[in-house]
């Protein structure tokens with residue numbers, strides 16, 4: 001043995017607390033970020049679709065999002081579950097409009113996005129300054145540009161744009177924000193929506209609050225307009241409603257009498273409430289198991305009752321903050 005007179009007596013302690021980790025899947029299909037406390041989020045590059053978000057107080061984290069067992073994750077179809085990102089058109093495009101040739105819900109959920117990188121931050125949550133527990137957050141950024149569209153898609157929507165989608169995970173919160181930049185010479189109109197599929201215990205005991213008095217278009221009733229009379233929206237059959245220009249920023253999903261999720265909208269005036277219910281769920285090839293419509297509800301924050309007009313050089317930003325109350 002070689003004698004080392006200057007051998008250190010002890011390994012110096014780590015300079016800082018544990019940091020969030022970010023892992024890229026072996027096949028480059030998805031990115032997973034994990035906080036030191038165990039919460040995690042996975043984003044599939046196809047559509048920049050969030051496909052898993054787990055949180056909760058114990059060591060065993062709980063899944064907050066619903067994803068169909070038959071969801072297609074290989075990039076050949078939009079994902080049935082998680083948070084598909086709808087852009088630049090919500091639903092079926094109107095006739096005689098710049099978006100008329102696009103597929104339902106646009107192209108963003110059906111193209112591979114670029115992973116742009118991560119950033120992390122730390123803050124002290126409670127106690128005297130510097131002594132409370134450290135709260136970490138990690139932000140993943142994804143990009144999609146007009147150059148990523150196929151020639152056919154560029155013909156269908158001939159505008160130059162840059163999208164940056166930021167997914168930020170903190171202890172009980174997931175924030176998803178979209179930044180849209182007009183990089184061309186022509187102004188364009190767009191809609192966007194965050195098509196979140198929430199995992200719930202039972203649709204029969206679930207209510208959605210925060211929509212009282214709001215006018216909605218009922219897509220199940222021939223797109224007729226109604227005002228939300230009851231305080232809570234309950235789902236007992238196929239439901240497909242576009243709640244428009246909502247004055248309050250928070251919509252909540254309540255299970256029994258316990259709040260389960262808060263959806264806080266940022267610069268997004270509208271919310272779609274969707275559940276296909278028994279027959280429509282059974283008719284969808286990628287919805288499985290058939291009976292799982294009882295375990296999901298879509299509460300989709302968006303800008304869909306009108307168009308966002310973006311002139312050359314301008315940017316627009318909007319998104320949501322989801323809070324899981326476990």
Ligand SMILES: O=P(O)(O)OC[C@H]1O[C@@H](O)[C@H](O)[C@@H](O)[C@@H]1O
Pocket residue numbers: 078091104105195219240241272274300
């Ligand atoms: O089957 P898709 O294209 O993913 O759309 C699912 C649902 O998405 C909702 O946002 C729409 O309001 C519904 O009308 C639609 O059925």
